[in-house]
Amino acid sequence: MKQFFHLFLAALIGGVAAAALVVGLNDGRPALASQASIAPAAAPLLVAQGSPAEELPAPLDLRPAARLAIPAVVHIKAFTKDRQREAVKALFSEKPPSRKPREGEGSGVIYTSGGYIVTNHHVVANATDITVTTTDRKTYPASLVGEDPKSDLAVLRIDGKDLPYLKLADSDAVEPGAWVLAVGNPFGLTSTVTAGIVSARGRSINLLSDLDAIESFLQTDAAVNPGNSGGALVTADGKLAGINTAIASQTGKFQGYSFAIPSNLVQRIADDIIAYGSYRRAFLGVEISTFTNSDQQRLGLNNRTEGVVIDAIFAGGSAAAAGLKVDDLIVRVGKRTIRDLPELTELIGRARVGETLKLTVVRNGSEVEVVVPLID
Known part of the structure; x- marks a missing residue:
């Protein structure tokens, strides 16, 4: 009996000492009763059955890339006077033709600090007047330096100095699964950024009708809509991977697939247009x-x-x-x-x-x- 009493007394003393220690560690506050209310002391762990616990990777921060890309992407307005249609109307009316210009919108990417801008040919095709608005809301008249319909690229020039521009990525190194940003002006919503991944490389979607057209697009799932044409596809480190050009859609709006001309091809054609006024293309014959x-x-x-x-x-x-x-x-x-x-x-x-x-x-x-x- 004495032995049982001694054991009981020892257990009681140990329990009281443990309780006092817990209270001391909590600075005199009672210990929390609910585990759900305890703030986590470390990053969440991903535990797979049969493997050691691993920390989840931090989410990719694309804000630095967006900060670089947004100032280098411009809003383009292209005005076209439909002279032929107005002339036909004039044959059947005594009223003089109004020659009211039609307006198209798109995007462009500042290619050099001296004012060269790359965009899609279809954004400025047949335009009689072109204006460019930068992200600081300055508007410039733009001249067409040259264009290449068979690759759907064109180069414009504005009278600007020390303009922000993007470094070029090596598009051959841009692999499926890589994060990218699409920056442009969809539906007139200026400086819009969307994100996705590269879905495939070397895509041809029969967009260009010429038999010798160059189609080898980067395919992405970054949202691109009307107005994004000519805008930037940007890598996660803020470099120009391509020029957004087209979407695969049955509605005319984004349905999950967009296509960009790779930067290595953009550089080749834009440099020729700037140097010679046109693309000097080599042919295998x-x-x-x-x-x-x-x-x-x-x-x-x-x-x-x-x-x-x-x-x-x-x-x-x-x-x-x-x-x-x-x-x-x-x-x-x-x-x-x-x-x-x-x-x-x-x-x-x-x-x-x-x-x-x-x-x-x-x-x-x-x-x-x-x-x-x-x-x-």
Whole structure:
């Protein structure tokens, strides 16, 4: 009995001491009874079954990129006088034609601090007057330096100095899954920023009607709507990855897919327009198409699934001079693997007259390297 009493007394003393310690640690305040009311002392943990606990990564902060991009994106208004339509009306009326201008809106990206601006050709096509408004609400008359309808790019010039502009990203390094911002003026809502990821590269959506048009878009899910055309697609570190150009939509408004001209192609074309007034494009002098199952069977290339087939060669072109042949399958340019037509047209479009391209082609089942000097 005495032994039981001693044990009970020891337990009682221990319990009182523990309670006093808890009260002391809480600075005299009673200990909290509800676990739900306790503020977390550390970042939440993600615990996966069978693996050690890991801290959740901090959310990506895109505000610094937006701060860089917003001042470099402008609002463009393009005015067009529909003279032909007014002239037809005048034939059936004694009233003189009003020549009321039609107004279109879009976006543009300041390309240099001296006032060159890159936008889409379709934003300023056939415009008789163009005005540019910067984010500080200054309005400038703009002149058209040059345009290239086959890539849907144009360059404008305003009389500005020390203008903010974006550094160029290497669009070849912009991978699917990378965060991007779309900056522009949708529906006239100036300086609008939306976010998404790169969904795919090298997309062709048959937007441009010319057979030799260059379509190799970056596809994103950043929201783009009418008025965003010509605006900036920006990387998470605030560099220009592309020029927003089009959306895939059945309604005319954003439905989850938007497309931008990659910055490496933008730079190539814009630099030519600034230097020469037009894009000096190199041509292979071929008719080409993406490798298909029927090509695989026809050419007996059962171990091949990707590449671009040469369907025809034109006399006097680069391909003829280099010795390329009909039914050659182009599988690499330099060290870069060619999967389909958009990739190849972009690479050729970025090459300059006078440069050489090293093509790897499959001919009669074997790989052959062909050096092609590019002529215009």
